[in-house]
Amino acid sequence: MTSNIPLIVRLLASSVSVANRAGKIVRDVMSKGELGIVEKGKDDYQTEADRSAQRCIVASLAAQYPKVNIIGEEDGPDNEGDIASDWLISEADKEVLSLECPAGLRSVKEEEIVVWVDPLDGTSEYTQGALMLKRDPWERWKMYLTHPFISIKWYLSLLQSNYGFLEHVTVLIGISVNEKPVAGVIHQPYYKTILGGEKIIGRTIWGLQEAGVGGFTPAPPPDSLIITTTRSHSNPLVEKALQVMNAAQVLRVGGAGYKVLQLLEGKASIYVFASSGCKKWDTCAPEAVLSAAGGKLTDILGEFYKYGGTESRPNKTGVLAAVSKDLHSYALNRIPQELKEALSKK
Numbered sequence: 001m002t003s004n005i006p007l008i009v010r011l012l013a014s015s016v017s018v019a020n021r022a023g024k025i026v027r028d029v030m031s032k033g034e035l036g037i038v039e040k041g042k043d044d045y046q047t048e049a050d051r052s053a054q055r056c057i058v059a060s061l062a063a064q065y066p067k068v069n070i071i072g073e074e075d076g077p078d079n080e081g082d083i084a085s086d087w088l089i090s091e092a093d094k095e096v097l098s099l100e101c102p103a104g105l106r107s108v109k110e111e112e113i114v115v116w117v118d119p120l121d122g123t124s125e126y127t128q129g130a131l132m133l134k135r136d137p138w139e140r141w142k143m144y145l146t147h148p149f150i151s152i153k154w155y156l157s158l159l160q161s162n163y164g165f166l167e168h169v170t171v172l173i174g175i176s177v178n179e180k181p182v183a184g185v186i187h188q189p190y191y192k193t194i195l196g197g198e199k200i201i202g203r204t205i206w207g208l209q210e211a212g213v214g215g216f217t218p219a220p221p222p223d224s225l226i227i228t229t230t231r232s233h234s235n236p237l238v239e240k241a242l243q244v245m246n247a248a249q250v251l252r253v254g255g256a257g258y259k260v261l262q263l264l265e266g267k268a269s270i271y272v273f274a275s276s277g278c279k280k281w282d283t284c285a286p287e288a289v290l291s292a293a294g295g296k297l298t299d300i301l302g303e304f305y306k307y308g309g310t311e312s313r314p315n316k317t318g319v320l321a322a323v324s325k326d327l328h329s330y331a332l333n334r335i336p337q338e339l340k341e342a343l344s345k346k
């Protein structure tokens with residue numbers, strides 16, 4: 001019976017199942033083609049997929065864990081109300097349910113948990129991906145003209161990419177206890193693979209402190225220093241922090257979730273983002289999964305973010321993450337003091 005299973009393990013197992021459903025919502029909105037884009041701020045957009053996926057996740061978890069504090073990126077009076085019954089998920093992933101709960105988390109109560117939800121991380125890449133699904137070049141150009149925030153430079157880079165950047169999109173559910181991320185889910189709705197001759201879309205990666213990670217095959221870091229960073233929110237400070245790393249290669253991809261996946265899969269060794277812009281829901285799940293795999297995620301000053309419910313949402317002092325503690329120290333030592341100070345003052 002699941003009632004004997006510790007709360008954290010049940011909540012993680014439920015989060016895996018609900019993230020899968022949210023990922024399907026993200027794909028369905030795209031297939032329908034009505035993205036319903038709303039501008040929240042500068043370089044900051046929301047679509048129908050962000051809103052619907054959030055409602056599915058929050059309603060499903062709140063129904064089962066009513067005393068858990070759930071905070072979502074798309075919270076707000078305009079995004080509340082009843083949801084379709086097929087969005088209310090009560091399943092729990094069986095593999096996760098069988099995990100051994102770390103001793104320190106066995107007696108955690110609902111009131112001590114804060115869940116940070118990013119229903120769609122990589123919204124820029126998602127909206128730009130919509131463009132690439134238009135096979136007719138004229139239709140694509142007309143749609144581009146209704147996306148005023150995509151520069152002509154991006155449009156050209158999109159045309160060169162195979163099918164846009166939909167693979168960068170993730171659904172993030174991070175579980176924190178005593179301000180620390182202890183478990184998390186990174187679901188990738190557009191990950192494609194072939195299993196036994198059958199095409200499978202989507203995958204779900206999870207991590208639990210001391211128990212490990214699952215849903216993918218971990219790989220060692222690359223031999224040379226490869227850095228992953230933003231492709232849509234760069235500025236002079238972000239570029240300065242990249243220059244000082246002396247990297248063999250810099251990968252510019254979307255989303256905090258996807259960049260941490262690149263670390264976990266050996267595509268990059270360090271994630272550097274010397275700017276504000278990311279929020280607690282962007283880093284909670286990635287930090288939990290990365291640390292369960294032996295990595296480390298902090299701000300650019302090397303301090304851990306705190307994930308209590310009253311913490312401010314923005315991660316003002318950027319993100320520095322690495323696949324190992326040694327690589328994290330290497331990167332931290334390379335960041336010049338002036339850059340740290342410039343970011344702290346913002």
Ligand SMILES: Nc1ncnc2c1ncn2[C@@H]1O[C@H](COP(=O)(O)O)[C@@H](O)[C@H]1OP(=O)(O)O
Nearest residue numbers: 044120121122123230233254255256277278282
């Ligand atoms: N300036 C910004 N405004 C809004 N969101 C940002 C900003 N910078 C980063 N983010 C969020 O952090 C994620 C990682 O950033 P980046 O892709 O630039 O590396 C983005 O996908 C976005 O999350 P979201 O897409 O959920 O709004």
Ligand SMILES: [Mg+2]
Nearest residue numbers: 044045073123
């Ligand atoms: Mg957003």
Ligand SMILES: [Mg+2]
Nearest residue numbers: 118121122282
């Ligand atoms: Mg995000």
Ligand SMILES: [Mg+2]
Nearest residue numbers: 073118120121
């Ligand atoms: Mg988001």
